[in-house]
Structure formats: structure tokens, C-alpha cells
Amino acid sequence: MKKEELKDLIQKHKDHQLTATELQRLKEFFHSEEFDAVFDRASEELFLENSNSGVDMESEKIYRRIAEEILPQLKRSIKSRNWLYITTVSVAAALLLFFYLTPSILPNSTDDVVSAKREQIDILPGGAKAKLVLEDGKIVDLANLRSDTTLQLAGYKIYKNAKGELTYTLTDENISSAGLYNTIVTPKGGEYNLQLPDGSKIFVNASSTIRYPLQFDKAKREVELDGEAYFEVRQMVQNNNKIPFIVKTREQTLKVLGTSFNINSYSDRIETTLVEGKVQLSYPNKKGGLLAPNQQSSYHSKHQSFDIKDVDPFYTIAWKDGNFAFENTSLSTVMKDLERWYDVEVEYRGNFSKIKFSGTISKYEKIDKVLKAIELTGSVKFKIEERRIIVMS
Incomplete structure (x- = not known):
């Protein structure tokens, strides 16, 4: 923009x-x-x-x-754009080494300079990038936080492992009464994985936000999602009572005890796909119902319509495993996924509403390879201008 x-x-x-x-x-x-x-x-x-x-x-x-x-779920935590900078001796040493070596690695010819500039505008795939909003409104840029690093905070600690995933551990049991929340915000071209203190795992897709408490209370476990995320919920029992896990996504409330599912709320539809277990869906207009494995619900916010259909979850959750997977998917939906992952803008020169695409490809390929795969359908061509993808007949 x-x-x-x-x-x-x-x-x-x-x-x-x-x-x-x-x-x-x-x-x-x-x-x-x-x-x-x-x-x-x-x-x-x-x-x-x-x-x-x-x-x-x-x-x-x-x-x-x-x-x-x-991002209404940030309403209680965004106070100002405070950035929490993590500095260590090793980081300072790395910077010093970089500046020391820079003169020897700078391009020494016109061709090298042109090549370097060309590299800068290459459209590369996304990766593990996100901002972590702490309870006090401070923000940690997780892309700049080194792997194998522990943040020691008041009553809890956050560990970033070698894979770049976050794991929460409580150091003060009294934190449950404090009602503290953290929020993960992924940009275009970003995704992030985290494990909550109860052992549940959340895989957050690009352009998404998830807000979660640092400690769940004894009656329920509740998080708030905007965008897309895949959940692997661990069953939790206290005093012989199973503690439900609740995900709030705009008008939708999802309730489970222990299961795996995906929620996509990028558009005006909220799509929920169940992989394992059972989930209960409810809405303000009292529509909803139970989902069984290999079923997908769709709730249309504008029309307040709700339906359930059988699906192959592979195509829905492929993003979590590093792939794009489409089955008779509209070109506009495909391009929306590419927009979010590669942080580009798409311009259409023509009407492509009837074009469908099926195929699977790694989302860590450069974008030109993905576009060439789509061009094999023979019904569309692409042109790249800086960070803009032009769709042509």
C-alpha cells in the first residue's frame, strides 16, 4: 500500500x-x-x-x-508501541563481527551491485515471524529473538527452542488469579507455533492474531482467534472434571475437551475443520452443532448461515506442514493465500471467477515456481512487477 x-x-x-x-x-x-x-x-x-x-x-x-x-482482542493489552529489545553479549559480538567483516564482502564491481539489488526484490517465502504482545503492552519481535533463549518474566518464563517455537512455563502458581494474557500477532509472510502451559499446541498462520491467558482457570480454557490457526488440544482433568477448551472467533464459539482442528476466519466466513475428536459450535443466533472428524462447518457472518460438509482435512491443514494444497479451489482463494504468505499484492486484468486449481507444492519455494505451476493449467498467466503479481489471460 x-x-x-x-x-x-x-x-x-x-x-x-x-x-x-x-x-x-x-x-x-x-x-x-x-x-x-x-x-x-x-x-x-x-x-x-x-x-x-x-x-x-x-x-x-x-x-x-x-x-x-x-484486533479487538488486543484492546486490553495495546497501550503504546513499546518495543522490548533483547540484548546479549553474544548478539553484540555478532554485530561487531559483521561490521568488521563488511568491507571484505561488499560487491566490488558494477555487475555485483546490480546483482545485489536484484536479490533485494526477490519475492521469498515467509517464515517464523511474529510479534509477542505482553500483558503490559510491550512487544517482543520474535524474529529477532535468538533460538534457545529464555525470557524470564514475572511469574512465568517463555522459552524459544531451536525450531523457533515458544513454550510457556509457570514459575508462580498464583499467576492464575492475576488474569494475565499474551498475544501473538503474525504479519503477512509470517507464522508461529507455541505450546501453552497445559501442553496444548497452536500453529498460527500468516496475518493472524491469537490471545491467550498465561494460566487457565479451573472451569475452562479460553483463547481468542482472528485469522487462521491449527489446534492440538490436550485433555485436561481437575478433580475428575474434564476442563473444556474454548476458542472464540468473532461470532463463533468452539468448545472441545481434547482434539485437533483448524479455524479459518480470514474472510466473512468462519470455516472450522475437524481432524480428531468432537467439537461443539455455537453462535449468537443459536445456530450451530456438533462436528465429527473429516467434517467442515462454514458460518457466513453477513447472512448468519451455517452448514456442515464432509472434507479431506489434508487440503485444509497442509499449510501447517509447509505446503500449499488445493482441490478445485478458485483462483482468487489461491491468490489470497499467496498474498498472505509472500507479502505481495495481486492485480487482476480480466475475469477469472471460473478458474479452478488443484495441486500441492511446498510453500517454501520461491513464488515464481508456484506461479509457473498454476500457469500449467493453461488458463492464466502471471507477471511480477516488484511486489505486485499481475494476473492475465
């Missing part, structure tokens, strides 16, 4: 005039890695033009309003 477009959206948001389409556009860009930088430039120009009050104060206020509207 360009600065001028974001300025227009910021002004409309400030004036409470955003359409649903514009809010969705703002939401998608909010999850991109460049949002903060473009927002700072756009808001500075906007408030210098239109406001006599302090630019920094106005900018911070509108940033919080946007964050709270787009």
Missing part, C-alpha cells in the same frame, strides 16, 4: 467514514511488516496538514484506535 492511500484511509477512519471494504484493506495492510513505517510517514504528513495539536500524540492515538478496531 502506498503512503497516499494509507493517508486517505487514516483520515476516513478518524472521521468514522470507513466502508467495510476499506476496513478490510486496512486490516490486511496492518498485518504487513511495512505498516509501521508507512503509517508513521502518512500520519506525520496528515496531522501536520490538518491538526494544530502534537503530531506524535495524534499519531499514537489513531494508531491505537486502528489496532483496537482491527
Whole structure:
């Protein structure tokens, strides 16, 4: 998104005039890695033009309003954009070594410089990138946190293992009464895995947010999701009572005891796919029901419709295992997945509503290889211009 477009959206948001389409556009860009930088430039120009009050104060206020509207589950934890920087002797040494070696590895010819610039605009696949929002509003950039690192915090510790996954361990049992929450926010081109104190695992897809307590209470285990995540829930028993695990996703409430399932809420539909066990789904309009393994429910927010169908979960959860997998999937859905994972924008030059695609490919391939696989259908061609993918007949 360009600065001028974001300025227009910021002004409309400030004036409470955003359409649903514009809010969705703002939401998608909010999850991109460049949002903060473009927002700072756009808001500075906007408030210098239109406001006599302090630019920094106005900018911070509108940033919080946007964050709270787009990600309501952060409402209680985003206070300001405080960054928690993790510094160690080894990191400092690595930086020193980099600057010491830099002169010897710089390109020494025009061709080398051109090659280096070309490398910078290569569209690479995403990876383990996310921001961890702590209870006090401070933010840890997990991509910059070294593997095999432990964060010791008040009453609990977080360990990042060699695979880049987070594991929580409580060091103070009294933390359960404190009602403390953490939040994982993945950008476009990012995903993250974590293990909660009860042993349940959550795989968070790109452009998603999940908010969870540091310690579940004795009656229920409840988390909040916006976007897509795959859950492996461990059964939990206290005093011979099974403690339910609850996932809230907009209007949907999902309740399980111990099972594996995927929730996708990127669009105006909430799709829930069950792999193992059973889940109970409920909505404000009292629709819902039980899901059995290999079934997928779809709830349409606008029409408040609900249906269940049989599916092969492989295609739904392939992203968790490092693949794109499509079965007679619309081209627009395929391109939405590529947009989120490769952090690109897609432009359509023509009507492609009838084109379907089936296939499986590693999502760690460069994007040009993925696009060539789609082109083999013979019904579509692609052109790459910087970070824009143009879809043509």
C-alpha cells in the first residue's frame, strides 16, 4: 500500500467514514511488516496538514484506535508501541563481527551491485515471524529473538527452542488469579507455533492474531482467534472434571475437551475443520452443532448461515506442514493465500471467477515456481512487477 492511500484511509477512519471494504484493506495492510513505517510517514504528513495539536500524540492515538478496531482482542493489552529489545553479549559480538567483516564482502564491481539489488526484490517465502504482545503492552519481535533463549518474566518464563517455537512455563502458581494474557500477532509472510502451559499446541498462520491467558482457570480454557490457526488440544482433568477448551472467533464459539482442528476466519466466513475428536459450535443466533472428524462447518457472518460438509482435512491443514494444497479451489482463494504468505499484492486484468486449481507444492519455494505451476493449467498467466503479481489471460 502506498503512503497516499494509507493517508486517505487514516483520515476516513478518524472521521468514522470507513466502508467495510476499506476496513478490510486496512486490516490486511496492518498485518504487513511495512505498516509501521508507512503509517508513521502518512500520519506525520496528515496531522501536520490538518491538526494544530502534537503530531506524535495524534499519531499514537489513531494508531491505537486502528489496532483496537482491527484486533479487538488486543484492546486490553495495546497501550503504546513499546518495543522490548533483547540484548546479549553474544548478539553484540555478532554485530561487531559483521561490521568488521563488511568491507571484505561488499560487491566490488558494477555487475555485483546490480546483482545485489536484484536479490533485494526477490519475492521469498515467509517464515517464523511474529510479534509477542505482553500483558503490559510491550512487544517482543520474535524474529529477532535468538533460538534457545529464555525470557524470564514475572511469574512465568517463555522459552524459544531451536525450531523457533515458544513454550510457556509457570514459575508462580498464583499467576492464575492475576488474569494475565499474551498475544501473538503474525504479519503477512509470517507464522508461529507455541505450546501453552497445559501442553496444548497452536500453529498460527500468516496475518493472524491469537490471545491467550498465561494460566487457565479451573472451569475452562479460553483463547481468542482472528485469522487462521491449527489446534492440538490436550485433555485436561481437575478433580475428575474434564476442563473444556474454548476458542472464540468473532461470532463463533468452539468448545472441545481434547482434539485437533483448524479455524479459518480470514474472510466473512468462519470455516472450522475437524481432524480428531468432537467439537461443539455455537453462535449468537443459536445456530450451530456438533462436528465429527473429516467434517467442515462454514458460518457466513453477513447472512448468519451455517452448514456442515464432509472434507479431506489434508487440503485444509497442509499449510501447517509447509505446503500449499488445493482441490478445485478458485483462483482468487489461491491468490489470497499467496498474498498472505509472500507479502505481495495481486492485480487482476480480466475475469477469472471460473478458474479452478488443484495441486500441492511446498510453500517454501520461491513464488515464481508456484506461479509457473498454476500457469500449467493453461488458463492464466502471471507477471511480477516488484511486489505486485499481475494476473492475465
